[in-house]
Amino acid sequence: MHAQAGMLASTFTCSHEGVESYLVRVEARLTKGLPGLVIVGLPDTAVREGRERVRSAIRATQCEFPLRRGLVNLSPASRRKVGASFDLAIAVALLAAAGQCEQSSLDGTALLGELGLDGRIRPVAGGLPAARAAGRAGIQRIIVPAQNAAEAAVCPDIQVFCGESLEDVVATINSGFDRPPVVFDGKATAGSVQQSYDVDLSEVRGQPAACRALEVAAAGGHHLLMSGPPGTGKTMLARRLPTILPPMSLQESIETTSIHSIAGMAGPGPLITTRPFRAPHHSTSAAGMVGGGNHPTPGEISLAHNGVLFLDELPEFSPRILNLLREPLQDRRLTLSRSAGKLTLPASFQLVAAMNPCPCGFHASRSKRCECSEAALGRYRSRLSGPLLDRVDMHVVVSSLTFGELSGKPRAPSSRAVRERIVRARQCRNERQHRETADLVAGPLATMLRQAVERLGLSARGIRSIVDVARTIADLDEADAVSSTHLAEALQYRRPPWSQA
Ligand SMILES: [Zn+2]
Known part of the structure; x- marks a missing residue:
């Protein structure tokens, strides 16, 4: 090694x-002066520590x-650096500046890892997105903690190496990466393994209308609001929506895993292969819901990306959160404006919301009398704004079970059977790519649609949504054209839940 290597070295993390992950350049310079170490480039407390x-x-x-004065610069300096994952890159850059680590091997290399006092490398959040970001930026290889190696190796554009300790990593670098990189174990992940859930649609008793609505919602990716008294199984139904959705594609799996990885919630395997189901409580803060804050981390709407967001007791969520949901419900992402510029968060989730029909829960119930005043009822319903309800494509009433239904055997089909129908319907949908939308509005069903629009006072968005749901129902029927029966079913889902009972 060249001991007098100019005292300046650099690497990446x-x-x-x-x-979103992004590449950070780590420069280290050793100068004469009192031994010490200064880190600049917007480091937070954890980075400085x-x-x-x-x-x-x-x-x-x-x-x-190195018994010299060390200066470490993290760039771009405009973005705040958070966490302990910079340790490994900083240590290696300093050693390279001191001539103890080969700079030529560091060119095109990124490092990620937190260091223990004994030199051991600890796992970090965001291994997969870091590897993807480095690969996109043209970095050839990344060294990650051993526990992060499997997820990082999912990324095809970059070679992944891992190390147990700083000593280990320095040896790898100084050998010129004279060892095989970590290989992605594709067998253990999406595509080849049937996703498994611990619940199944066949456990649902009764509720044929709600099961049907769930199937239509799943087939078209439509947002769904269920209304019904407590104890009718709204939560049970919602939990089974992921089980009837099509299996995740590798791309979806990588996206969802990246988000969970940054949130420090990576699962046991390298990739998440089952669709997420997120059910935040109505007391969740706006930041917890959408992400945000000074250093934004993924919120519930991003953790539900490519899966299901279940909001029980929808009217109990704060008006601020319900307003924030409007953009992701429509655009499948959320843009936050911040002092440091705009930040776009992925939020392609399918919403399933549930609500009681009134504050006491028993409005129009067969089992109990509602004791709410008209005024209380009005206040309760007005918590859900028109623009929010307008973005929820389907409303369905879940009613109390009769004694016969309660004591009957499970009657809903298995998740697997329904999922197969949904996969077929989605194939039809992809092949068609919405070209019937205009046809339906202008075709023989136009009169029926126009009358409904007048009766329900629908917005342009509402009309598009009805046409879309009708098309999904026709797809489930494997029908080429939308019939009046399909349209009638779609129209029925459009009425506010409290006018259906
Ligand atoms: Zn009531």
């Missing part, structure tokens, strides 16, 4: 903001901690 971990970890190796 990754950081993330919202759900890395100085102590880096010093101690280097001392734990065969290398010597």
Whole structure:
């Protein structure tokens, strides 16, 4: 090694903001002066505290901690650096500046990992998105903690190496990466493994109308609101929506895993292969719901990306949150305006919401009398704004079970059978690509549609939504054209839940 290597070295690492990872350049310079270490480039407390971990970890190796003044610069300096995942890159850059680590092997290399005082490397959040970001930026290889290797190796554009300790990583670098990279174990992931859920649609008793609505919603990816008294199984139904959705594609699986990885919620395998089901409580804060804050992390709407967001007791959510939901419900993402610029968060979820028909829960119930005043009823319903309800394509009433239904055997079909129908319907849908939309509005069903529009006072968005749902119903029927029966069913889902009972 060249001991007088100019005292300046550099390597790369990754950081993330919202759900997006980006490349960070790490430069280290050693100068004469009192021994010490300064980190610049908008580091937060955890990054600055890395100085102590880096010093101690280097001392734990065969290398010597440079007895000079060290300056580490993280760029771009405009973005705030958060967390402890910079440790490994900082330590290696310092060792390279001191001539103890081969700079030529560091060109085109990114490093990610938190250091323990004994030099061991600890796992970090965001291994997969970091590898993707580095690969996109043209970096050839990334060194990650051993526990993050499987998820990082999913990314095809970059070679992944891993290390247990700083010593180990320095040896890998100085050998010129003279060892095989980690290989992605595709067998253990999406595509080849049937997704498994621990619940099944066949456990649902009665509720044929609600099961049908769930199937239509799943086939078209339509947002659904269920209204009914407590104890009618709205939550049970919602939990079974992911089980009838088509299996995740590899791309969807990578997207969802990246988001969960940044949130520090990666699962046991390298990839998440079952669709997420997120059910935040109505007391969840706006930041918890959408992400955000000074250093945004993924919120519930992003954690539900490519899966289901279940909001029980919808009118109990704060008006602010219900307003924030309007954009993702329509555009499948959320854009936050911040002082540092715009931040786009992925939020392609399918909404299933549930509500009681009134504050006491028993309006129009067969089992109990509603004791709510007209005024209380009006206030309760007005919590759901028109623009929000307008974006929920389907409304369905879930009524109390009769004694016969309660004591009967499970009657709903299995999730697998329904999923097969849905996969077929979605294939039809993809082949058609919405070209019937105009036909239906102008075709023989136009009169029926126009009358409904006048009766229900529908917006343009409402009309599009009805046509879309009618098309989905025709797809489930494997019908080429939308019939009046299909349209009638779609129209029925459009009425507000309290006018259906
Ligand atoms: Zn009531």
